[in-house]
Amino acid sequence: xxxxxxxxxxxxxxxxxxxxxxxxxxxxxxxxxxxxxxxxxxxxxxxxxxxxxxxxxxxxxxxxxxxxxxxxxxxx
Numbered sequence: 200x201x202x203x204x205x206x207x208x209x210x211x212x213x214x215x216x217x218x219x220x221x222x223x224x225x226x227x228x229x230x231x232x233x234x235x236x237x238x239x240x241x242x243x244x245x246x247x248x249x250x251x252x253x254x255x256x257x258x259x260x261x262x263x264x265x266x267x268x269x270x271x272x273x274x275x
Contacts, residue, residue, distance in 0.1 A: 212242060
């Protein structure tokens with residue numbers, strides 16, 4: 200169950216990254232892409248490190264945090 204939640208968050212973050220890259224980053228150079236990619240990896244690692252915290256949230260709450268942009272602040 201806990202891994203299912205982490206995988207869900209991972210999918211949401213990756214979808215966000217793909218949309219961000221498509222809409223904004225393709226116009227920048229490769230260094231910008233590399234930095235953003237590193238930040239995404241750090242975010243996912245922070246999420247994984249806080250699986251106990253994630254276990255306390257419902258999937259709906261996780262999705263709301265992602266859409267409001269507060270998830271990153273809480274995850275790191």
